[in-house]
Amino acid sequence: MSPARCAPRIWPSRTPAVPARRNDPAAAGPPLGEFGRIERFFKPLAAGFPGARGLADDAAVFGVPAGKELVVTTDAMVAGVHFLPDDHPADIAAKLLRTNLSDLAAMAAEPLAYTLVTALPRGLGEEWLAAFAAGLAADQERFGIALAGGDSVGTSGPITLSVTAFGLVPAGRAVPRWGGRAGDCLFVTGTIGDATLGLDIALGRRVVEDVAVRESLLARLRRPDPRTTLGPRLAGLATAMLDVSDGLVADLGHLCAESGLSAVVEAAKVPLSPAARALAGGDSAVLARLLTGGDDYELLFSAPAGARPALQDLALRTGVPVTGIGRLEAGEAGAVTVLDAGGAPLALPRRGWEHF
């Protein structure tokens, strides 16, 4: 990437002010270099986690408490694929960490630590990295997780980031994708489809005049809300669980395939935010997009009908809405039928996001 393309960018003002240091030697002294960057931006993020060994060793070392199991998940993000290159670095950091925290929650695990790989265009300024690290710091505090190590490389390609998150679950209590039983009810947290609408807005494909509505949909895209409090409490209640990243229908298909079952979803029961409901306006094509767009990072799980009171209680105690949307059935493994309000199958041009 040429230095000109890496000129300081104008980021939305709602996120914290970006530190002044730029990759401009005249303005800010010589560049920090690879190890100076680690020292300045990453070591503080590892300070609270002894297993990180101060980011001064070849690897992290940490034990797992008796009676617990380690849960490990990895997700990468690439500029132009998962976020826009001009997105605020703190938003990119939040999404990177939160998508991984969502996978921990989907296993009923509590966050412990994470490792981070940054492959950054060589001209990208230290200002960008400072704001990215500040975003990580804020979310570390919020979700009770610390940096354990990582790797820093330069690239001639787009910003590429990867987090491996480590979590803890009581031994044997991780909730699999394959535990669903015929007759189980299907539940989803929060609301579905807001992030897809946010992406439409971010890409300039949809104009939403109401500033508050526009910002709330963009926030759902850029700062998902991983269900870290609810997820671990679903151990023993949910028979199968995953988080919705590719799209509700696609991910339900994964749960069904692994459980050897099919699913029926009643579209009218799928929880939509007031904004999504208004924008869909009864248009079945828009509704289909909400159910298949992805980037939701909500939990989708199966549980027997008898679990409803316990789930209602958990929803009240955690403040996370839990909504019944359908059921698992014996049938073709992985098949998902979405019924519209009239009981007819909803046409779905695709099930969800696929990279290839």
Ligand SMILES: Nc1ncnc2c1ncn2[C@@H]1O[C@H](COP(=O)(O)OP(=O)(O)OP(=O)(O)O)[C@@H](O)[C@H]1O
């Ligand atoms: N390159 C890979 N090497 C090894 N395992 C992989 C690779 N890509 C995916 N997997 C594994 O395949 C399974 C499905 O991966 P996938 O990334 O779709 O799940 P996810 O992380 O829950 O979804 P998403 O990435 O959309 O958030 C997981 O068990 C994951 O560990």
Ligand SMILES: Cc1ncc(C[n+]2csc(CCOP(=O)(O)O)c2C)c(N)n1
């Ligand atoms: C710029 C831009 N274009 C498209 C999307 C939509 N998107 C990209 S990857 C993905 C699935 C989850 O990722 P993965 O399966 O890699 O974990 C989705 C829904 C976006 N967020 N930003």
Ligand SMILES: [Mg+2]
């Ligand atoms: Mg993944």
Ligand SMILES: [Mg+2]
């Ligand atoms: Mg997942």
Ligand SMILES: [Mg+2]
């Ligand atoms: Mg995916």
